[in-house]
Amino acid sequence: MLKRTDYLTKNYGKPDGWTLAAYEAGGGYRGVRKALMMSPGAVVEETKKAHIRGRGGAGFDCGMKWSFMPKPSDKPHYLVVNADEGEPGTFKDRTIMEQNPHALIEGCIIGCYAMGAHTCYIYVRDELHLSKERLWAAIEEAKAKGYLGQRPFGKTYEVNIFVHTGAGAYICGEETALLNSLEGKRGQPRLKPPFPAQSGAFGMPTTVNNVETLAIVPTVFQLGGDAFSKLSALHHLNDGGTRLFGVSGHVKKPGVYECAVGLTLRELIFDLGGGVLDDRPLLGVVPGGSSCPVHLPDEIVNIPGERFEAYNGKCILDIPLGVDTFRGAGSMLGTCCAIVMSDAVDPVLALQNLMHFYRDESCGQCTPCREGCGWLERVVNKIVAGEGTMAELDQFHEIATNITGSTICAFGDGAAQPALAFIRRYRKNFEDYINNGAATQTRSLSL
Amino acid sequence: MPSFKLDGRDVEFSPGETVIEAARKAGVDIPHYCWHPGLSVAANCRMCLVEVGPPPGRPALMLNVLEYDAEKGEYIDAKKPKLQPSCQLGAVEGMEVKSESSEHVKRARAAVQEMLLLNHPVDCPICDQAGECRLQDYWLEHQSTDKRMKDETIRKPKAQDFGPTIVYDAERCIVCTRCIRFSEEIAKDPVLDLRDRGNLAEVVVAPGRELDHDYTLMTEHVCPVGALTAKDFRFKARVWFLRSSQSICQGCSTGCNAFLDYDPRDQTVYRHRPRENAEVNKFWMCDKGMLDYRRIHENRLLEPTISGKSADVGAALEKAVELLKDVDSDKLAVVLSAQHSNEDNFALLTLAQEHLGSKALFLAARPSGPADDILINADKNPNTAGATAVCGSTPPKSFSELLTAIGSGKISHVLALSADVEEDLSPLSDLKALVVLSTHDVGLAKAATVALPASSWAECDGTFVNEKGASQASESAIKPQGASRPAWKLAGAIGMRLGKSTPWKSLDDFRGAVNSDAAAAGVDVGVQPGASA
Ligand SMILES: Cc1cc2nc3c(=O)[nH]c(=O)nc-3n(C[C@H](O)[C@H](O)[C@H](O)COP(=O)(O)O)c2cc1C
Ligand code: SF4
Ligand code: SF4
Ligand code: FES
Numbered sequence: 001m002l003k004r005t006d007y008l009t010k011n012y013g014k015p016d017g018w019t020l021a022a023y024e025a026g027g028g029y030r031g032v033r034k035a036l037m038m039s040p041g042a043v044v045e046e047t048k049k050a051h052i053r054g055r056g057g058a059g060f061d062c063g064m065k066w067s068f069m070p071k072p073s074d075k076p077h078y079l080v081v082n083a084d085e086g087e088p089g090t091f092k093d094r095t096i097m098e099q100n101p102h103a104l105i106e107g108c109i110i111g112c113y114a115m116g117a118h119t120c121y122i123y124v125r126d127e128l129h130l131s132k133e134r135l136w137a138a139i140e141e142a143k144a145k146g147y148l149g150q151r152p153f154g155k156t157y158e159v160n161i162f163v164h165t166g167a168g169a170y171i172c173g174e175e176t177a178l179l180n181s182l183e184g185k186r187g188q189p190r191l192k193p194p195f196p197a198q199s200g201a202f203g204m205p206t207t208v209n210n211v212e213t214l215a216i217v218p219t220v221f222q223l224g225g226d227a228f229s230k231l232s233a234l235h236h237l238n239d240g241g242t243r244l245f246g247v248s249g250h251v252k253k254p255g256v257y258e259c260a261v262g263l264t265l266r267e268l269i270f271d272l273g274g275g276v277l278d279d280r281p282l283l284g285v286v287p288g289g290s291s292c293p294v295h296l297p298d299e300i301v302n303i304p305g306e307r308f309e310a311y312n313g314k315c316i317l318d319i320p321l322g323v324d325t326f327r328g329a330g331s332m333l334g335t336c337c338a339i340v341m342s343d344a345v346d347p348v349l350a351l352q353n354l355m356h357f358y359r360d361e362s363c364g365q366c367t368p369c370r371e372g373c374g375w376l377e378r379v380v381n382k383i384v385a386g387e388g389t390m391a392e393l394d395q396f397h398e399i400a401t402n403i404t405g406s407t408i409c410a411f412g413d414g415a416a417q418p419a420l421a422f423i424r425r426y427r428k429n430f431e432d433y434i435n436n437g438a439a440t441q442t443r444s445l446s447l
Numbered sequence: 448m449p450s451f452k453l454d455g456r457d458v459e460f461s462p463g464e465t466v467i468e469a470a471r472k473a474g475v476d477i478p479h480y481c482w483h484p485g486l487s488v489a490a491n492c493r494m495c496l497v498e499v500g501p502p503p504g505r506p507a508l509m510l511n512v513l514e515y516d517a518e519k520g521e522y523i524d525a526k527k528p529k530l531q532p533s534c535q536l537g538a539v540e541g542m543e544v545k546s547e548s549s550e551h552v553k554r555a556r557a558a559v560q561e562m563l564l565l566n567h568p569v570d571c572p573i574c575d576q577a578g579e580c581r582l583q584d585y586w587l588e589h590q591s592t593d594k595r596m597k598d599e600t601i602r603k604p605k606a607q608d609f610g611p612t613i614v615y616d617a618e619r620c621i622v623c624t625r626c627i628r629f630s631e632e633i634a635k636d637p638v639l640d641l642r643d644r645g646n647l648a649e650v651v652v653a654p655g656r657e658l659d660h661d662y663t664l665m666t667e668h669v670c671p672v673g674a675l676t677a678k679d680f681r682f683k684a685r686v687w688f689l690r691s692s693q694s695i696c697q698g699c700s701t702g703c704n705a706f707l708d709y710d711p712r713d714q715t716v717y718r719h720r721p722r723e724n725a726e727v728n729k730f731w732m733c734d735k736g737m738l739d740y741r742r743i744h745e746n747r748l749l750e751p752t753i754s755g756k757s758a759d760v761g762a763a764l765e766k767a768v769e770l771l772k773d774v775d776s777d778k779l780a781v782v783l784s785a786q787h788s789n790e791d792n793f794a795l796l797t798l799a800q801e802h803l804g805s806k807a808l809f810l811a812a813r814p815s816g817p818a819d820d821i822l823i824n825a826d827k828n829p830n831t832a833g834a835t836a837v838c839g840s841t842p843p844k845s846f847s848e849l850l851t852a853i854g855s856g857k858i859s860h861v862l863a864l865s866a867d868v869e870e871d872l873s874p875l876s877d878l879k880a881l882v883v884l885s886t887h888d889v890g891l892a893k894a895a896t897v898a899l900p901a902s903s904w905a906e907c908d909g910t911f912v913n914e915k916g917a918s919q920a921s922e923s924a925i926k927p928q929g930a931s932r933p934a935w936k937l938a939g940a941i942g943m944r945l946g947k948s949t950p951w952k953s954l955d956d957f958r959g960a961v962n963s964d965a966a967a968a969g970v971d972v973g974v975q976p977g978a979s980a
Contacts, residue, residue, distance in 0.1 A: 169644070186641060191490050191535055330511055330524075364622060364641070364648035366491045371562035374646040375596060382598075394515060395595060397522065401512040402558035405529045406493050413510070420513050424522045 001233045001320065002267040003260040005242040007219040008212075012099045018134050020141040023102035029147065031221030035110045036155045043114040047217065049225030051232070051240030055092075056082055056173075056210030057289060057334045058410070059323030061238065062217075063225075068197040070205050072116040078206040079111045080182065080196075081122040081214060083131065084166055084173035087289035088357060089339040092244040092256050093211035097124070097131035100215065101138035105161060107214030109152055110221065112159045115207055120161045122211075123178050126168045135163050170361035174409050175208035177363065188363040189409035212244055233262025234322040237307065245321070246337030247273040250280070250345070256337075266317040269340055280342040284425065285317070287326060288334025290354055291414030293421030294347075295331060303328035332417070347426035348433055349445045351419065352380045358415035369412040372403040376419050383430055386438030393430055396423050451542040458538075466533040466544055467495055477546055478556060478585055480563075480671045481623035482534035485730040486632055489624050492563075494585065496530040496555045500543035530555055553589070560590040566600040566646060568618045576673030578686040582621070603649055610657035612664055612734060613675055617649040620674035626650060626666040633731060633821065636660040650674075661823060664734045668720055679738060684710060684717040693722060695911045695921035697786065697904055698736030700826040702913030703728035707740060707905055707924040714925040716743045716905055727917065733823050740905070748888045748900040749929025760899070760930055764937075767862075767897045768944040770880035774860045776804035780852065782863035783843055785812035785828030787934055788909025789918070790954070791901070792834045793961045794935035795864050795884070802947040807858060810834055810843040811866035811891070824914050828866070829904075833912035837961075850874045864934055865891045865901070882941075884934045900931035907933035908954060 010026050011017030023029065035043050048063030069077060081104065085093040096104055108120045124132050139161050142148045150158050164182055166172045172181045176190035179201050200206020220228045220241070229240025239261055245268050248254045252274030259272075265285055269275065276282055282297040299316040308328050311319040319325050326333040341350060355377040364370040379396050382388040400416040400423075407413070423430065433441055448459040453470055460469035467477050471484065480492035501507040509526040516523055528551055533544070546552055563582060571577040603617035622641065627650065631637040638658055642651045652658050658666065667675045689708040696703040696719065704724040709716040719740035721732040751763030758766070771779070781799035783792045799805045810831075818825035835842050846868050852858045853874045861878055865885030875881055875894045884901045885892035892898040904911075906927045912918045927933070932940075935957060 171644070188644075191488065359645055362645040364644045364646065367493050367559050367562050367621070370622065370646050370648065371565045374601070375562070375565060378596070378598065394517065397513040397515055401514075401525075401527070402555070402562075404512050405510040405527060406496060406555055406558070408490060417511075420511075424513055427522070 001260070001262040001264075002271055003231075003233075003262065005231065005258050005260055007242055007258065008096060008100055008103055008215055008244065009256075009258040012095065018099050018101055018138070020102055020138065020145065023100070027222065028102050028218070029106055029153075031218030032106045032109050032147075033153050034221045036113060036153055036157070040114050040116060043110060046225040047114065047220060049229060050217075050220040051229040051235065051238045052213055052216060052220070053239050053323045054210055055212035055216075055243060055335070056175075057087065057291070059239075059327075059333060062209065062213050065197075065207060065209070066111070066114050068195070069115040069207055070197065075204050076119065077115055077117040078201045078204055079108060079115060079117045079120040080175075080179065080201055080206055080208045081108060081120065081211055082173060082175060082178060082208050083122050083124040083128070083211045084170075084178060085125060085128070085211070086168070086170035086173045086361075087291060087335050087337075088354070089248055089286065090246060090289045090335040090337040091248070092246045092335065092337055094128050094131050095244070095256050096211050096215045097128065098134050101131075101134045102142070103215040103218060104135070104211055105138050105142050105148070107217040108161055109147070109159050110217050111207070111209065111214055113155075113157055117207075118158045118160065120159065121182060121201065122161060122163045123172070123182055124163055124165055125172075126165045132163060132165060139163070169363075170357075171363045171409075171411060174411060177409070178208065179206065188365045189411075191408065216241065216243070231260045233260065233320055234325070237322055237324050239322045239324060243336060245272070246335070247340060248337065249340035250277040250342035251275065251340050252277055261322060262320045264318050264320055265338060266315075268321070268338055269317070273340065276340065276342045278342070278344075280344060283341045283343045283345050283347065285341070286339040286418070287321065287331055288336045288338065290339065290357065290418060291410075292326075292332040292334040293330070293417050294341075294425060295421075296425055301329040344442070344444055345446075346429065346442045346444050347422055348380065348384060348429050348441070349443060351422040351426075352377070352384050353445060354418055354422075355380050355415070358411075362411060362415070366406075366408045366412070368403045368406045369408075369415065372399050372412070373415050375399050376415070383433045384438060386433070388430075388434050390431070390434055393423075393427075393434060396430075449538075449540040451538050451540065451544060453544045454546055454548040460538040464538050466497065466536045466538050466542075469538050470533070470546075475546075477533050478589060479534055480581055480585075480621060481625060483625055483628075483669055483730070486625060486628045486669070488535050489628065490532040490535040492621065492623050493532060493559050494556060495533045496552060496559075497533045497536070498528055498545040498549040498552050499531050499536065500545075527551055556585075556589040557592070560585055561592070561595070563621050564590075564594065565596050566618070567621075568600060569594075570619070571673075574619065574673040575676045575681055575686075576619075576670075580673055581671040601646055603647075609652055609675070610659045610663060612678055613658050613667060614678060614681065615650060616674050616676070619672055620650060621672055622648050622650070623671060625669040625671065626675055629662070629666055629669045630658070630660065634660045634662040634665070635821070639666070661733050661735070661819065662731065662821070664737050665721070665731055669730075679741075680718050684708075688712065689717060690924075692905075692922040692924035693920075694719070694904065694924065695829060695919050696732060696736040696739065697742075697829045698733065698739045698827065699824040700828055700831055700914035701728065701822050701824045702829060702911055702917065702919055703732045703736055703822060704919065705732060705736070709905070709924040711925075714928070716740050716924055727913065727915075727919075728822055731822060733821075735823070742887070743903050743905040743925075744928075746887050746889070747903070747928060747931070748885050748892050748898060749931060750900060751930065752892075752895070752898045754896060755893070760932075763897050763899055764940055764944055767882045767899065767941055770882060770896060771803060771860065771862060771941070772945060774803070774880075776806070778857070778859040779803055779805040780807040780809055780849055780858045780861045781805045782809045782811050782846065782849065782861060783834045783838070784864035784866040785810055785826075785831040785834050786866045787834065787864050787901075788830060788904065788907075788911055788921070789833040789837055790909050790957065790961060791864055791884075791934035791938070792830070793837045794938035794957070795862070796837055798938045798942050799862060802942050802945050803862070805862075806841075807849075807852070808838055808841065808843040809846055809849040811846045811863060811868050813867045814869045826914060829913075830911040832914060832916060833910065833918065836912060846870055853877055863891055865889060884937050886931070899937050900929055901934035901937060902927040902931045906931065
């Protein structure tokens, strides 16, 4: 169901749309005023009603996560914003930081208040220069207005926001690696438990949220949690509201589109994305960032459980993009930024590109990921170079299977799942490289 | 005590313990690389993965994976349970843990093992760790298949000098971070860390630093593979030719429990390394203590001397007796040694008090030195407490007091067990006779009228009392070197020649005598008859 909204995007593309004045003219900084009139506990409850599923990729309920924070004590609490956005194919958070930074600032104030935090760190990938600039400017504007500092909106509840720049490692988007990096340590994931709510930044209770997760929170307080959730066609699955949908690759109009949850891949590709470039047939779609499995355009889903009966028997392109619908279908919603490949793409090269990324970005901490990602890349590299063998191709899924579930953080699965999905769906292309010679292949990654 | 099931068997645990810890106490070794009972949990090797049954009434967490049906030429969707690292997993009452009994676990371990060896040079023939390497042991136990990845491995720096004692081979490193955690957590010097990421990761020394804290050799011992090797041991011996005796370190009064690794064929000690003792040294030893073994083969007094000239044992004993017999007992001093065992000290004391009638007791000792709050004690002698205790109610005076007494003419004859004393020994030239039982050719032995070669702690069993009062048995490794004999036997032989029969024929007899005499004197020197032979 295609239902476009503009809660986050109304000022996108407008001159000076990122300024405080533009934000307030569009109704900004009203949600936070409402929230600050409530008790922190009530803010958490209202947020739960909104059913915001974490926009960082894991899809965990935002209000629920906030409720895990311990009661205020003499320990400082922290809110940390994950603005590392490093997942290939994902480019939605930067649009918020560049074009609507005050929505994030407002969301941070509400989040801090709800969780007893007075300090918020926004961890931004270093190369997002415009994002940093706009965030710094927005913080200055908000400070000048007194929205940040000792008494935001007249309420005696100090909130300060700091931008911290990372060095641009994908793994520093994993929340505990991010916390290590924030503390000045090597950016590698921590063991869990303890979870950040128990021991996060500097060992203190911490919540890490994605940029978009927080930026939509002010809207929740403007509309009311329940009303916000009901904007979604998946309200009954506790997957509420609106979100940013990205589409890139072989579509005519790649970009970020704000819609109510319930949008399908077909709508995203054909209605919003304008269809496949050159009107070629679709080879495959990765639903939400490179760590998700790739799907063929004619896959039929069969999700176990009564709640999902309505979707069964449908094509994967026609079921609503939701956390549980896609998980149930054996896929993953991830960041909800789809990568579209037309039949001009050589899937072998596409996988090579991905495996190169994962080999390069693995933090190297745990054995299956450190060695497995390198091995996966090596096999694909050999196949592409015309040196691969059938024996190696037959080992490929085993390597990925052995990585799956055996690692410290979700990076391992994030590398293994696309590997399994590509080999399962395009094995023939890999065999062609081996049997007919690499020179006979199309060898095209883009149009 | 609460318990959980491990492969169907009940394993008890104390609250807060992890599955691997509880299993270890129950005598079950879950395979592991990165976990070390004395270090924090890193859970990075993933060798210790186990399958855990879901909580009652909940489905197990299953993951989507693939199998390949080669006959049909198609992939089949498959599921596997999410495995847990037992080194990180807290034990919970009633939990069902499968280790050896799970096919998923077997496969995961074989996979980890295969991946650890993927870029490993497998240069075992020139690696010092061979024979005590976990990669070798676990390959045999958990993988046993040929290498599937047949291409060139990733090349990394080899034989990197990390400091005065340690050499690093990055290609052999499995990035378990034990050495890093050891330096930071135990040696309190975070001098090591990782650089780079993915399969290019390697251990590095902090810029501008060397790996030069007081416990650098421990990094080699915690390293489960051949990535860190000790310069002292490199290329000297193959561990499968070595045997180990349970010794007590002689480096200071902490009395770390240790192994002396020796080759029985050439009767040579090659290494001194820690032996676990929760009360004394846990899993650790300091570099000085470990390297102290070298003294076993250095600068030894291997034959008796009379006035500096070599002599045979019989002649030297005769000469000693001649010098000591009929001496005015008030002018005869006896020197015990804080570096010798209770046995040696007791034998000398018996000779002095019962056979020679001397009452002037002194104690020779190494001078004190630096200490830390980890293991190293300022008292550099292994048995100050024991040598003092054997004396009972009249503790021995210091060695410098002896020198003063000699200078003032009060003492003219001395019978001594040697130690590495640092005092100026020139007053000794005033003596009429100096009989020394010495392991090494040190100052006291050089100044002696008669020097008799004593066996070092590596060559005879002995008991040492550490600074906390724990008496600990140390086992001999090699045979007495040269003409040396245990000092207690030499003391007994002098006694015999003085016409006093000593009833001790064996170490057990002798230890019985030590204990009953000590008990009569109201002290406990903790020498155990039959403790070791
Ligand atoms: C390898 C890896 C990379 C990740 N990168 C990001 C990222 O760039 N941005 C992000 O918001 N979440 C990222 N995540 C997810 C975070 O760990 C975390 O779940 C998220 O920030 C939580 O925010 P949310 O609950 O608001 O979604 C990553 C996770 C993994 C395993
Ligand atoms: S799974 Fe990969 S990225 Fe995550 S901790 Fe392990 S090595 Fe690092
Ligand atoms: S050098 Fe040894 S102890 Fe250190 S990380 Fe490598 S394998 Fe582990
Ligand atoms: S022993 Fe290394 S992960 Fe548990």
